[in-house]
Amino acid sequence: MNANKALWEKGDFTQVAATMRESGEALVASIGVRPGMRVLDLGCGDGTTAVPAARLGADVLGVDIAGNLVQAGRRRAAEEGLANLRFEEGDACDLANLETGSFDLVVSIFGAMFAPKPFEVAREMVRVTRPGGRIVMGNWIPGDPTLVAQILKTSSAYSPPPPEGFISPMTWGVEANVVERFGTAGIAPGQITFLRDTYTFNFPGPSAQLVDIFRRYYGPTMNAFEAAEKSGRSEELRQELEALFDSHNRSSDKSRTSIPATFLRVTVQVR
Template sequence: MSTSTSTSTTTTTDDAALKATHRAMWALGNYAAVASEIIAPLGPVLVEAARIGPGQRVHDVAAGSGNVAIPAARTGADVVATDLTPELLDRGREAAEAEGLTLTWKVADAEDLPCDDGEFDTVVSCVGVMFAPHHQAVADHLVRVVRPGGTIGLLSWTPEGFIGQMFATMKPYAPPPPPGAQPPPLWGHVDHVRELFGDRATIDSAVQQDLVVDQFATPQHFVDFFKANYGPTIAVYRHIADDPERVAALDADLRALAERFDRGTDRTVLDWEYLLLTATRT
């Protein structure tokens, strides 16, 4: 076997293993609870920003349990929802059927979308594609599958905001990222997204906004909820499970993070900053 063939095979094998790890991580806990109980307002925000409406062909990439796909379908749009994790799509399908909505749900990698060029009028992702490891590959497919003149709509946590800081807090306790993987919150900087798109898409709007989260009674309640439901947090705790001192330290660090952001009085109130961006395919 030639060196180039051997390297290509190794890269493919490593990437498959990485994607399997990502798929398993997001199946941990109960992300659908996070989507429905905490971040549900974000879906309609992105639907409105992307001007989704009746008859449009819409692709929700890294759709999870349908945080954007379902409100998009409510407008009368023809929606395809894809995600790497089938367990999340199953939850979304159940929720859509309960409302009498018909969507297409497909397992697919955001870095290798099985779609035709220019197939969609609008392509969106709400705190979804930002977690794919290879940002340029994702951007290339977002641009490829939307038609010229079509809309790309993205909602991403910022590095400086609460969730970006949560990932920074967990980083010292997590295993090292695989080679080539980029930090998810980079998608929360407009310059990063502009560089990824290049001259293939023109950014029309990019605004930082806050999701007000007041569902947690205390900072400790936030820690407990994420330890039980949020795949990335669960994965980090599993990584240090054999070291009680590090587990206790991460508990304290996450609680301190919530205390730092808490502006509530009778209960915890947190502002989770995100970047809301829309672009037009050139």
């Protein structure tokens, strides 16, 4: 099986995505989605950004490599009666079933960054965007002190070494890499802008319970705990993550959790 597909089908990312809804809605509201606009949400999960884009009247296609998330997205669209929102299974590295220049806006928020072939991802995103359209990516930043970068850093410290040729998804959070990758797709540096932005995880329980959600449902953290179990270090990993989550919790009510996380927002103007 495709290793990336296996990773994201392993858990149930909808459990994590439920904590990200408010920020997803706020992000979509800020990127100029309009009625009738054709939008591709790449690595869409169960629709954290696809659903609010459809609510604004756009014609939205959500594509994700995880079949369970595609099914969850379809259920959300049906429950909300969003006939202008479709979900399909697909690979960000190869969108051969999508026509060239067919979208006004391509969005990928913490999605396409996890695909294993970043140069192919950049080329495909540019290819399916019409001239005059835009690409908006949200990418976690390597070494950033905020939550998700530290979760992934901590998890990798407990996990087996990656296979030969592995390119870390966190490299999408480095501006020079973004410029290089889109450059191979014909995008000049002046067509790319960068902004440090914030996504907030809101959870109706204490931070230790949110750690448990990541442990049970988030693929990278699940893998880290499986490896830690084998080496007798699972309790150490749990304590390290609980301390991390607790230190970042900004809720004044410690029976609830609100954790902001910085990310790199990339906007590409396609000509």
